[in-house]
Amino acid sequence: MPEAGALSEFAVELRDVSKVFGDIVAVDHVSMGIRHNEFFALLGPSGCGKTTSLRIIAGFERPTSGEVYIDNKPMGNTPPFQRNVNTVFQSYALFPHMTVEQNISFGLEMKGVSKAEIARRVGEVLELVRLPHMAKRYPRQMSGGQQQRVALARALVNRPKVLLLDEPLGALDAKLRKEMQIELKTLQREVGITFIFVTHDQEEALSMSDRIAVFSKGKVLQIGTPLEIYERPTSRFVADFIGETNFLTGRVTQVDGEFAQITTNGGATFRGRAMPGVRAGIEATLSVRPEKVQLVEQPDDSVNCYEVVVRSIAYVGSDTRVVVMLGENRIDVWEQNTISTLDPNYFFKPGERAWLTFKPENALVLAE
Amino acid sequence: MAKILRVLREQPGIRLAGLMAPGAFWLSVFFLVPLLIMAWISFLSRDPLGFPTPPLTLQNYWEIIRDIHFAPSISLADGLAIRLFEGLYLELFWRSIWLSLLSTVITLLIAFPVALFMARLPPRYRNLALFLVMIPFWTNFLVRTYALQFMLRSNGPINTLLRALGLEPIELLFTPTAVMLGLVYGNLPFMILPLYTSLEKFDWTMIEAAHDLGADTLRAFQRVMLPLISPGLLAGSILTFVPAIGAYITVELMGGGRTNMIGYAIAQQFSASVNWPFGSAMSLLMMIIVTFAAVLYFRSGRGEYRNAI
Numbered sequence: 001m002p003e004a005g006a007l008s009e010f011a012v013e014l015r016d017v018s019k020v021f022g023d024i025v026a027v028d029h030v031s032m033g034i035r036h037n038e039f040f041a042l043l044g045p046s047g048c049g050k051t052t053s054l055r056i057i058a059g060f061e062r063p064t065s066g067e068v069y070i071d072n073k074p075m076g077n078t079p080p081f082q083r084n085v086n087t088v089f090q091s092y093a094l095f096p097h098m099t100v101e102q103n104i105s106f107g108l109e110m111k112g113v114s115k116a117e118i119a120r121r122v123g124e125v126l127e128l129v130r131l132p133h134m135a136k137r138y139p140r141q142m143s144g145g146q147q148q149r150v151a152l153a154r155a156l157v158n159r160p161k162v163l164l165l166d167e168p169l170g171a172l173d174a175k176l177r178k179e180m181q182i183e184l185k186t187l188q189r190e191v192g193i194t195f196i197f198v199t200h201d202q203e204e205a206l207s208m209s210d211r212i213a214v215f216s217k218g219k220v221l222q223i224g225t226p227l228e229i230y231e232r233p234t235s236r237f238v239a240d241f242i243g244e245t246n247f248l249t250g251r252v253t254q255v256d257g258e259f260a261q262i263t264t265n266g267g268a269t270f271r272g273r274a275m276p277g278v279r280a281g282i283e284a285t286l287s288v289r290p291e292k293v294q295l296v297e298q299p300d301d302s303v304n305c306y307e308v309v310v311r312s313i314a315y316v317g318s319d320t321r322v323v324v325m326l327g328e329n330r331i332d333v334w335e336q337n338t339i340s341t342l343d344p345n346y347f348f349k350p351g352e353r354a355w356l357t358f359k360p361e362n363a364l365v366l367a368e
Numbered sequence: 369m370a371k372i373l374r375v376l377r378e379q380p381g382i383r384l385a386g387l388m389a390p391g392a393f394w395l396s397v398f399f400l401v402p403l404l405i406m407a408w409i410s411f412l413s414r415d416p417l418g419f420p421t422p423p424l425t426l427q428n429y430w431e432i433i434r435d436i437h438f439a440p441s442i443s444l445a446d447g448l449a450i451r452l453f454e455g456l457y458l459e460l461f462w463r464s465i466w467l468s469l470l471s472t473v474i475t476l477l478i479a480f481p482v483a484l485f486m487a488r489l490p491p492r493y494r495n496l497a498l499f500l501v502m503i504p505f506w507t508n509f510l511v512r513t514y515a516l517q518f519m520l521r522s523n524g525p526i527n528t529l530l531r532a533l534g535l536e537p538i539e540l541l542f543t544p545t546a547v548m549l550g551l552v553y554g555n556l557p558f559m560i561l562p563l564y565t566s567l568e569k570f571d572w573t574m575i576e577a578a579h580d581l582g583a584d585t586l587r588a589f590q591r592v593m594l595p596l597i598s599p600g601l602l603a604g605s606i607l608t609f610v611p612a613i614g615a616y617i618t619v620e621l622m623g624g625g626r627t628n629m630i631g632y633a634i635a636q637q638f639s640a641s642v643n644w645p646f647g648s649a650m651s652l653l654m655m656i657i658v659t660f661a662a663v664l665y666f667r668s669g670r671g672e673y674r675n676a677i
Contacts, residue, residue, distance in 0.1 A: 154581070
């Protein structure tokens, strides 16, 4: 929802931004718009340019070319201390010689906010991050999770237009991480500030974000909602990076409307959704997620039905993970255990024959 | 043997005492005992040859204090100077402290950019830079001071250069400026090294965090960098101030005895003037004043700074 008076639908916009360090292109012609009050994730493997992009927005790095707009204003050479954004650093970067209170007050002091107002706002934000009794502590006297909250409080107390978070949960253990994910999301709704969040953890990005930008080698490959990114990846990289998937390479034999037909190198022909760039005759990849494939004992007359041999089977409680071979191609199948049974014969066994099947609308034919 | 090892393992107190013993022994024999002897001498009288002898007396201290008299004055001779007291020794003490402080500040101002530059070098060049800073230590300090003296002579390289440029030669040697130059030159590495150590450990993300929170460069420096590097700053300042106030060779060779400082005056008592008790009293008094001033100074530090130490 754009704020009243805001000229643009975007809180932050990158227009054709590049950053070159020596002969390394860290950020390669990136354009994206982050909407007001959005929880936006920059997702990608390490060294993909997501952190550099965040640092460009914060003003710690100047783009080699292109321009950053915050609240529709071009940032140019505006130094970080004059930008209406705040950062939660990966290492938290809390000032070790200051108490929690002094750390949080720092930004307000720099802006010349009155003592009484500072005290009030520091108290408020400490309540918000649920650390009201920690004001007099020093960062070294606190746990990682608590330090993380102080870092959040120190940024939020300034009421920035945009909060930038650089892998803020990276240093926490798995359990605390899950808790903080929920807390962070709730917090973002409460304060109504745009969050831009850097992470390499795809599950974290999927569960928390309104939209995700997937980075690879300095480029943004795809921007979309978690659903779009998972269900309609437009490239092989995104399909592979987000979640698990099976790839079968082959040649496109036919495109009709939304669907394409692909003949794999093993000779099997499948139908799937034709993604952008798919034309008849090109080399392409069929991508189908393991949970979207079924194994049946008898062939049916559906299009994507082929005989396979079961190679291994792993029962993991909520589902059963079966690996089958379609000729030379390995395909993973996750069958949800919707029936409660103690009968071991209910499951397939290694060496058994079976038929795999999936609906064309559940598979994608990717040009890249 | 095994029994001793077990005791050492199980009794942290005994272990600690064992580890501290060599250092404590060394300091006791070569520092504490001489200090006590000196304190003892400072309360003795002087025999006809100037060496300490009984009876015990407060005469040595009294002589320094008696010399200080109340004489309020305002002078405009060289800048505004308001004085309440006058006295030969008072001025000697005051000048020594003042010159040492000044030399410390000048040394700091020169050393800081150097240390900062070194700390920002790529790691593989840092050791080379450290090596370069330490090279002067390989030459005896006395020899280096003579070299400095040679540089400043009326027909030395500096004045030769000035003449060649058609400028008036300047009288440098045996001036307070020469003493200052000598002090700064001699103490520079002792300031650079601790400063470098602090700056090298400094986490520059702290500066980014300060900028991020709205602090400009100056305020990020004052509020974040300065407190965090203050251990190096203090160590360097102490390592510079203390040798400066006790300086002898520099005062003798660069100042030619014309710019008197307390270290030089004390040395005179043990050599030319042969008055060991009086020299001891001056030493002890100076030590008390400097220690007291240092404690006051550190106590007055702001909370942020004190915590960083």
